[in-house]
Amino acid sequence: MGIGGSIILIAVGAILAFAVHVSVGWLSLNVVGWVLMFAGLFALLLTLWFWNNRRRPVAPVPVEPERVVHERRRTVTPAPVEPDTVIDERRRVEYQPPGADI
Numbered sequence: 001m002g003i004g005g006s007i008i009l010i011a012v013g014a015i016l017a018f019a020v021h022v023s024v025g026w027l028s029l030n031v032v033g034w035v036l037m038f039a040g041l042f043a044l045l046l047t048l049w050f051w052n053n054r055r056r057p058v059a060p061v062p063v064e065p066e067r068v069v070h071e072r073r074r075t076v077t078p079a080p081v082e083p084d085t086v087i088d089e090r091r092r093v094e095y096q097p098p099g100a101d102i
Contacts, residue, residue: 001043009040 017033 013037
């Protein structure tokens with residue numbers, strides 16, 4: 001609800017409790033005003049309590065340095081290759097501006 005809503009509840013409750021002297025059937029607007037004021041006061045205190053908890057500084061927790069564990073890599077023996085087999089062929093492509101002769 002927040003602080004603004006709580007203050008509005010308190011103000012409307014005070015108006016109904018102190019300024020209006022009307023009974024509507026079985027409902028007393030005086031009692032409704034007091035209930036609204038207490039609800040607004042409760043909401044205001046609850047909001048302030050949550051805001052106070054949110055602003056509390058947090059104590060830093062010491063962090064242990066990470067332990068890095070290196071795994072030993074397994075050595076892989078290459079497969080036998082026939083002498084005339086091409087394994088990898090790479091091309092180098094250079095950019096030629098338009099209109100340039102090759």
